[in-house]
Amino acid sequence: MKILRAASVFLCIFFCFFVCSSHATDTLRPGQYLTRYETLVSDGGVFELGFFYSPTKSVEGYLGIWLKNDKKRRPVWVANRDDHLMDPYALLYINPQGMVISDNRNSPFFFTYGATATTNRTRARILDSGNLILMEGGKTVWQSFDNLVDTFLPGMKIGMVSITNAQLKPMFLLSWRSAHDPTRGFLGLSLDKSTTQVDVWHDDGKEKPIGHWDGHEFKFVFKTQSDNYNFSYVLNSKERYLTFNNKESSVYSWFALASDGKIQEFMMVGQKISVVSHSVCGDCWLVSSRDRKLLLVIKVVVPLTFSILMLILFLYCLWRKHNSLGIYRFYIGRTDSVKLLLSQLSSDDSGSSSPVVELGKTKDHALPMLSFSCIVASTNNFSVANKLGEGGYGPVYKGNLLQHDIAVKRLSKRSGQGLAEFKNEVQLISQLQHRNLVKILGCCIQREEKILIYEYMSNKSLDSFIFDPIKRRQLNWRQRIHIIEGIAQGLLYLHKYSRLRIIHRDLKTSNILLDAYMNPKISDFGLARILSGNECGAETKRIVGTFGYMSPEYVLQGLLSTKSDVFSFGVIVLEIMSGMKNATFYESDYSLNLLGHAWNLWISGRCEEMIDPTLADSSSRDGLVLCIQVGLLCVQDCAEDRPTMSEVVSMLSTEGASLPKPKQPMYSNLMSEVDKALRSGVPSENLLTYSSIVAR
Numbered sequence: 001m002k003i004l005r006a007a008s009v010f011l012c013i014f015f016c017f018f019v020c021s022s023h024a025t026d027t028l029r030p031g032q033y034l035t036r037y038e039t040l041v042s043d044g045g046v047f048e049l050g051f052f053y054s055p056t057k058s059v060e061g062y063l064g065i066w067l068k069n070d071k072k073r074r075p076v077w078v079a080n081r082d083d084h085l086m087d088p089y090a091l092l093y094i095n096p097q098g099m100v101i102s103d104n105r106n107s108p109f110f111f112t113y114g115a116t117a118t119t120n121r122t123r124a125r126i127l128d129s130g131n132l133i134l135m136e137g138g139k140t141v142w143q144s145f146d147n148l149v150d151t152f153l154p155g156m157k158i159g160m161v162s163i164t165n166a167q168l169k170p171m172f173l174l175s176w177r178s179a180h181d182p183t184r185g186f187l188g189l190s191l192d193k194s195t196t197q198v199d200v201w202h203d204d205g206k207e208k209p210i211g212h213w214d215g216h217e218f219k220f221v222f223k224t225q226s227d228n229y230n231f232s233y234v235l236n237s238k239e240r241y242l243t244f245n246n247k248e249s250s251v252y253s254w255f256a257l258a259s260d261g262k263i264q265e266f267m268m269v270g271q272k273i274s275v276v277s278h279s280v281c282g283d284c285w286l287v288s289s290r291d292r293k294l295l296l297v298i299k300v301v302v303p304l305t306f307s308i309l310m311l312i313l314f315l316y317c318l319w320r321k322h323n324s325l326g327i328y329r330f331y332i333g334r335t336d337s338v339k340l341l342l343s344q345l346s347s348d349d350s351g352s353s354s355p356v357v358e359l360g361k362t363k364d365h366a367l368p369m370l371s372f373s374c375i376v377a378s379t380n381n382f383s384v385a386n387k388l389g390e391g392g393y394g395p396v397y398k399g400n401l402l403q404h405d406i407a408v409k410r411l412s413k414r415s416g417q418g419l420a421e422f423k424n425e426v427q428l429i430s431q432l433q434h435r436n437l438v439k440i441l442g443c444c445i446q447r448e449e450k451i452l453i454y455e456y457m458s459n460k461s462l463d464s465f466i467f468d469p470i471k472r473r474q475l476n477w478r479q480r481i482h483i484i485e486g487i488a489q490g491l492l493y494l495h496k497y498s499r500l501r502i503i504h505r506d507l508k509t510s511n512i513l514l515d516a517y518m519n520p521k522i523s524d525f526g527l528a529r530i531l532s533g534n535e536c537g538a539e540t541k542r543i544v545g546t547f548g549y550m551s552p553e554y555v556l557q558g559l560l561s562t563k564s565d566v567f568s569f570g571v572i573v574l575e576i577m578s579g580m581k582n583a584t585f586y587e588s589d590y591s592l593n594l595l596g597h598a599w600n601l602w603i604s605g606r607c608e609e610m611i612d613p614t615l616a617d618s619s620s621r622d623g624l625v626l627c628i629q630v631g632l633l634c635v636q637d638c639a640e641d642r643p644t645m646s647e648v649v650s651m652l653s654t655e656g657a658s659l660p661k662p663k664q665p666m667y668s669n670l671m672s673e674v675d676k677a678l679r680s681g682v683p684s685e686n687l688l689t690y691s692s693i694v695a696r
């Protein structure tokens with residue numbers, strides 16, 4: 001009796017334990033709940049239904065089915081792959097709309113679309129095939145095998161299948177997003193629409209076959225690890241699908257489409273599960289959607305951006321080229337040179353009372369080099385309107401560089417010098433700085449062109465005043481003395497104080513320029529040296545000079561010295577005093593030039609008769625006599641008799657001092673004979689070899 005009671009108690013406890021503990025049932029009924037700690041297990045203990053959570057994000061919960069023997073619980077099916085639960089309090093239950101999963105937020109998710117369970121006879125059941133079915137009485141109203149995920153289990157169908165509510169539905173596998181994310185991925189596996197081939201495809205359109213139904217069996221393109229598959233291809237008036245079962249019931253075999261596009265072949269023998277991956281196309285699925293966006297960026301956006309930038313750059317260059325007809329481009333291109341040049345212009349203190357000889361004031365900076373195009377633009381392409389005159393070494397043009405006037409001397413192309421030598425020489429000459437020398441501002445050596453840029457002299461040259469019947473009145477006696485003294489100072493600097501000891505060789509009134517304050521400035525100095533090389537104080541084969549100003553020893557023997565310039569200076573002094581041109585002077589009675597005429601008047605004490613009539617009132621006789629005497633001393637035939645420029649300067653500054661008596665300029669009178677003969681076209685014995693003298 002006691003034993004019976006004990007046994008009954010034991011049985012009662014056992015029964016209670018069995019009933020309470022074992023939710024290990026395969027069925028869920030209305031009013032029952034499945035929590036995250038409970039599962040449904042199929043009748044034969046093959047499959048298990050329950051919740052699983054993402055290993056990385058533990059709140060992302062899914063309802064899934066896995067093999068009971070699989071310790072890794074790899075889901076073969078997922079109910080809510082795109083709508084994961086958001087918290088750990090998951091529930092599965094049946095309500096009148098069907099099967100529902102919900103989390104704590106009370107937002108129920110129905111995954112049994114199309115099925116309605118309205119009675120208390122509704123059941124949800126997990127089968128040994130892995131199929132989760134919803135039954136109404138004895139009738140299946142929904143099954144998981146009609147809602148494929150990524151796993152192809154025996155009994156599942158791929159193709160066009162008539163589902164439980166008699167509708168046709170395309171069945172195919174869709175991979176997971178990644179190994180741990182059940183969300184829909186980018187790869188699919190399906191039966192071809194028109195053939196019996198099964199393909200794996202990427203959502204970008206790429207597809208690869210994994211095998212085909214040959215009429216008797218399914219042939220994989222890869223070698224499967226087992227031949228446990230009994231495929232059948234079903235084709236009837238409505239459906240067209242491929243399905244399979246296992247030949248051996250003791251071995252359970254199935255497939256899955258992995259997120260990397262490989263076909264995973266699973267095999268379970270007893271409790272042991274093995275898996276083999278078959279690749280159908282190497283790395284061709286590796287390009288994920290995100291990678292493709294990156295690829296798009298690299299292939300399209302980067303070259304496009306680059307092209308646009310190049311186009312902008314090209315247009316900018318084009319714009320600059322078009323915009324550069326004026327001075328602007330050169331200002332950009334040659335900023336430093338132009339700035340330097342203009343700074344010299346602005347530092348020019350015209351009319352200032354700076355020391356007469358600016359010794360050591362030579363700046364050692366480099367001479368600005370301007371581009372030829374810059375010169376072209378500044379002179380309006382050397383237009384005739386801009387031409388100031390034609391000097392001994394080439395034409396001179398007026399130019400304008402950024403609102404600053406400049407004089408541009410385009411040197412004649414004859415020169416035996418190399419460019420470097422030429423440039424060096426110009427640099428040297430440009431360092432001669434004296435208030436009575438025209439300042440060289442810059443130069444241009446380009447395209448065989450040799451161009452010097454000078455400061456612009458608003459009053460042009462001396463000859464335009466003294467030989468002009470009207471303009472000569474603007475120069476009074478005081479101004480003319482000032483001009484004579486200025487020329488003397490400039491020459492003295494060239495001869496004595498400058499480092500280079502320049503002989504001008506072509507001193508004449510048209511080479512004496514006048515600035516706005518009527519200060520004389522010698523131009524073209526050093527040009528003979530620049531163009532012919534350094535020949536100072538030596539014999540020269542080519543005679544450069546202007547008729548009427550050249551000394552006898554230079555014309556006859558080619559002998560060149562500072563005294564040649566002194567001779568020219570003497571001629572200029574007499575011209576300034578008289579307002580008459582030596583080269584074109586004719587007195588009706590005597591075949592005399594200006595020099596002979598001056599001599600005759602001076603020796604007979606009638607200097608006043610020689611003077612420019614416009615000066616008559618303002619001149620002092622002593623100053624007049626002094627200037628004429630200095631002029632005559634300078635034009636003496638013999639070079640040794642002529643004073644040096646420093647003597648000339650002191651003679652001019654000491655009025656009333658006793659000067660040496662000048663000798664008669666015989667040779668000059670002879671020259672006037674030659675000139676007269678040349679002009680009348682009559683050949684003369686006295687022409688000698690002077691034909692090389694070019695009157696300019």
Ligand SMILES: *[C@@H]1O[C@H](CO)[C@@H](O)[C@H](O)[C@H]1NC(C)=O
Pocket residue numbers: 120121
């Ligand atoms: C089901 O519901 C019907 C009526 O709604 C009721 O008569 C029947 O007893 C219920 N059956 C069960 C098993 O609860």
Ligand SMILES: *[C@@H]1O[C@H](CO)[C@@H](O)[C@H](O)[C@H]1NC(C)=O
Pocket residue numbers: 230231232245246247
């Ligand atoms: C193969 O499948 C067909 C259809 O399901 C079935 O009739 C046949 O018996 C199966 N063969 C084997 C060897 O399992």
